[in-house]
Amino acid sequence: MTATAAYQVTHLDALEAESIFVMREVVAEMERPVLLFSGGKDSIVMLRLAQKAFAPAHIPFPVMHVDTGHNFPEVLDYRDRRVAELSLHLVVASVPEALASGLVRESADGMRNRIQTPVLLDAVEKHRFDALFGGARRDEEKARAKERVFSFRDEFGQWDPKNQRPELWSLYNGRHHPGESIRVFPLSNWTELDVWHYIARERIELPSIYYAHEREVIERDGMLYAVNEFLPARAGEERFKAQVRYRTVGDASCTAAVRSDADTVEKVIEEVAATRITERGATRGDDRVSEAAMEDRKREGYF
Amino acid sequence: MTTETLTPDSARSAAAGPEVRRMDLLRFATAGSVDDGKSTLIGRLLYDTKSLFTDQLAAVEAVSAARGDEYTNLALLTDGLRAEREQGITIDVAYRYFATPRRKFIIADTPGHIQYTRNMVTGASTADLALILVDARKGLVEQSRRHAFLCSLLRVPHLVLCVNKMDLVDYSQEVFERIADEFTAFAAKLDVPDLTVVPISALKGDNIVTRSESMPWYEGPALLHHLERVHIASDRNLVDVRFPVQYVIRPQSTTVTDYRGYAGQVASGVLKPGDEVMVLPSGFTSRIASVETADGPVAEAFPPMSVTVRLEDEIDISRGDMICRPNNAPAVAQDIEAMVCWMDETRPLQVGGKYAIKHTTRTARAIVRGLHYRLDINSLHRDESAAELRLNEIGRVRLRTTIPLLADEYRRNRTTGGFVIIDETTNRTVAAGMIVETP
Ligand SMILES: Nc1nc2c(ncn2[C@@H]2O[C@H](COP(=O)(O)OP(=O)(O)OP(=O)(O)O)[C@@H](O)[C@H]2O)c(=O)[nH]1
Numbered sequence: 123m124t125a126t127a128a129y130q131v132t133h134l135d136a137l138e139a140e141s142i143f144v145m146r147e148v149v150a151e152m153e154r155p156v157l158l159f160s161g162g163k164d165s166i167v168m169l170r171l172a173q174k175a176f177a178p179a180h181i182p183f184p185v186m187h188v189d190t191g192h193n194f195p196e197v198l199d200y201r202d203r204r205v206a207e208l209s210l211h212l213v214v215a216s217v218p219e220a221l222a223s224g225l226v227r228e229s230a231d232g233m234r235n236r237i238q239t240p241v242l243l244d245a246v247e248k249h250r251f252d253a254l255f256g257g258a259r260r261d262e263e264k265a266r267a268k269e270r271v272f273s274f275r276d277e278f279g280q281w282d283p284k285n286q287r288p289e290l291w292s293l294y295n296g297r298h299h300p301g302e303s304i305r306v307f308p309l310s311n312w313t314e315l316d317v318w319h320y321i322a323r324e325r326i327e328l329p330s331i332y333y334a335h336e337r338e339v340i341e342r343d344g345m346l347y348a349v350n351e352f353l354p355a356r357a358g359e360e361r362f363k364a365q366v367r368y369r370t371v372g373d374a375s376c377t378a379a380v381r382s383d384a385d386t387v388e389k390v391i392e393e394v395a396a397t398r399i400t401e402r403g404a405t406r407g408d409d410r411v412s413e414a415a416m417e418d419r420k421r422e423g424y425f
Numbered sequence: 426m427t428t429e430t431l432t433p434d435s436a437r438s439a440a441a442g443p444e445v446r447r448m449d450l451l452r453f454a455t456a457g458s459v460d461d462g463k464s465t466l467i468g469r470l471l472y473d474t475k476s477l478f479t480d481q482l483a484a485v486e487a488v489s490a491a492r493g494d495e496y497t498n499l500a501l502l503t504d505g506l507r508a509e510r511e512q513g514i515t516i517d518v519a520y521r522y523f524a525t526p527r528r529k530f531i532i533a534d535t536p537g538h539i540q541y542t543r544n545m546v547t548g549a550s551t552a553d554l555a556l557i558l559v560d561a562r563k564g565l566v567e568q569s570r571r572h573a574f575l576c577s578l579l580r581v582p583h584l585v586l587c588v589n590k591m592d593l594v595d596y597s598q599e600v601f602e603r604i605a606d607e608f609t610a611f612a613a614k615l616d617v618p619d620l621t622v623v624p625i626s627a628l629k630g631d632n633i634v635t636r637s638e639s640m641p642w643y644e645g646p647a648l649l650h651h652l653e654r655v656h657i658a659s660d661r662n663l664v665d666v667r668f669p670v671q672y673v674i675r676p677q678s679t680t681v682t683d684y685r686g687y688a689g690q691v692a693s694g695v696l697k698p699g700d701e702v703m704v705l706p707s708g709f710t711s712r713i714a715s716v717e718t719a720d721g722p723v724a725e726a727f728p729p730m731s732v733t734v735r736l737e738d739e740i741d742i743s744r745g746d747m748i749c750r751p752n753n754a755p756a757v758a759q760d761i762e763a764m765v766c767w768m769d770e771t772r773p774l775q776v777g778g779k780y781a782i783k784h785t786t787r788t789a790r791a792i793v794r795g796l797h798y799r800l801d802i803n804s805l806h807r808d809e810s811a812a813e814l815r816l817n818e819i820g821r822v823r824l825r826t827t828i829p830l831l832a833d834e835y836r837r838n839r840t841t842g843g844f845v846i847i848d849e850t851t852n853r854t855v856a857a858g859m860i861v862e863t864p
């Protein structure tokens with residue numbers, strides 16, 4: 123904590139304190155919390171906050187990765203190292219297994235964003251998780267801007283945006299009946315820039331794809347996609363090398379890279395501060411479907 | 426009306442550079458009646474401070490154009506739900522963020538429609554400041570008074586009355602002053618610690634970020650100037666030590682043994698190693714051995730820090746207990762007098778009703794022993810014959826709790842004086858409560 127003589131804290135300290143408070147509330151009041159860990163920067167920051175909230179004890183809940191099967195190898199590697207270092211219990215909710223067992227079917231466009239929702243809900247039911255920490259931030263998207271810190275989900279995992287519980291002061295209501303659950307968003311009030319400042323301050327290691335590197339890409343719908351086994355180049359699409367980095371890490375078949383020379387955290391902060399496109403707008407093919415794509419997915423139980 | 430196209434500036438807010446780390450945080454909420462221009466104002470503030478992204482703006486322009494709006498509807502920047510866009514109103518709070526070199530701002534844009542008052546209360550409960558908008562053509566309406574009253578009840582420390590849509594009244598000084606006077610007279614009955622009044626046009630951008638040339642008679646600052654400079658540090662209570670114990674940290678580990686720490690967020694006051702403390706409800710006393718964070722021990726803890734406190738003596742402490750000072754402690758009370766804002770449409774509050782109550786880190790059950798009166802928000806008249814409180818009604822109640830609450834008056838402490846009431850059958854949060862008296 124960096125405090126001045128006047129008993130003031132910086133906005134980053136205030137955000138950290140609020141997130142830690144939220145995580146402790148969940149552990150104190152809920153039966154079976156789990157932290158959604160994707161290997162993306164927000165879930166990595168969340169994990170750091172969890173470490174801080176319970177130190178010197180271990181993080182008192184497992185982490186879950188909803189694995190679409192379309193992974194960046196750097197991210198999977200990072201996930202496994204972190205899990206080992208912190209002696210975490212990792213639950214993998216696997217989309218490929220769910221495809222094999224017939225729980226879900228591949229969607230026509232091959233994107234797995236929508237079909238990961240039933241896989242997530244199935245794992246929640248199987249493990250009887252009642253609180254799921256998610257790294258979503260309200261600054262990401264207009265439907266997320268509307269969500270409570272403790273977000274109630276019915277027995278079908280659905281969010282009802284017109285009927286949210288009032289949430290006053292820091293008194294969070296996590297009560298629910300069996301089968302229902304609460305999504306908890308400790309980073310609700312953080313912006314992309316806050317996250318990067320925190321990564322710099324805490325010297326948090328990230329998967330290397332967050333920093334500028336050379337990669338073979340194609341351009342599709344105005345965005346740069348890495349060519350890989352999940353995303354082969356289509357006829358007429360030219361493959362070329364470019365200096366890129368990832369602003370978000372999601373399913374490798376629908377997450378785009380951005381042109382960037384930012385190969386250090388300081389340079390990324392400068393870049394994020396100057397950028398004029400939101401991170402989802404710049405990198406997510408899945409959000410471009412319609413005006414209310416995110417709201418619709420959230421209603422169905424997506425994060 | 427002319428068609429206005431918005432072009433984003435070439436560089437977004439310079440505020441966002443590395444020096445961002447030294448900023449403090451101001452949380453503010455909008456308030457006021459439906460259509461008075463709250464969401465438009467927030468859109469304008471984001472736009473004029475260059476806090477918008479091109480894709481956000483392009484999306485809003487496209488929706489506006491498709492609907493045949495005559496100008497880009499900046500309210501769409503916060504009205505993000507499908508139902509909100511269909512109806513052209515705000516339904517639930519939207520949280521938005523922006524920063525200038527001086528401050529980071531967390532905005533809660535709340536709905537004006539009476540049906541969604543509970544969402545306004547949600548947004549205002551954590552606010553340091555509220556912007557109360559009034560349509561210059563209409564003047565104060567019932568909902569403006571209701572929201573001003575709720576802001577004072579929630580003890581939002583700073584209020585700003587924004588007389589909006591000045592463009593539609595020819596930027597008339599007379600209109601502005603009439604509304605400002607009427608509001609000031611109403612606010613005088615409410616116990617509002619700090620009130621500022623600004624004439625604006627959210628749509629045209631007058632007096633939002635820069636002072637308007639259309640209103641040379643107005644000598645005060647533009648709204649943003651005020652938001653950047655309003656002094657909030659002294660709003661916090663640094664006098665009364667209140668540390669609600671949230672969680673007991675006891676590592677089950679072979680490397681860390683005999684560790685016992687009380688985790689929580691400082692509600693008020695300053696805690697230091699060596700301080701003599703009392704733990705409630707037991708009343709045992711001890712001294713603070715250390716105040717710790719994951720980054721190591723700290724010399725002092727104060728709001729809003731989340732820390733772990735360790736004591737010199739082994740005493741039995743669990744979640745819901747409160748660490749305070751022997752000579753400055755909250756009430757330990759089972760009979761609570763409180764103002765309650767009822768937020769449930771299905772069932773009213775009734776005398777004899779039993780509920781769960783959440784107060785600091787403590788949960789109790791409570792029975793409503795009495796309803797003293799229901800308040801008419803327009804006249805501030807107390808109706809003592811009221812038998813129940815319905816959705817959005819406010820009244821004074823007496824509660825009896827199963828276990829004592831460790832409570833202060835809300836006016837002295839927003840954290841240890843506020844509570845929520847939960848219906849145990851539906852699990853819904855049905856009321857916000859503010860303690861007025863503890864015996
Ligand atoms: N002429 C003029 N119109 C305005 C001004 N501010 C807002 N409006 C218009 O007033 C209408 C309502 O504006 P909103 O911003 O949606 O109002 P609101 O207070 O957010 O409404 P709720 O959230 O539903 O309570 C819109 O058509 C705006 O364009 C202003 O300063 N001048």
Ligand SMILES: [Mg+2]
Nearest residue numbers: 463464514515
């Ligand atoms: Mg609105």
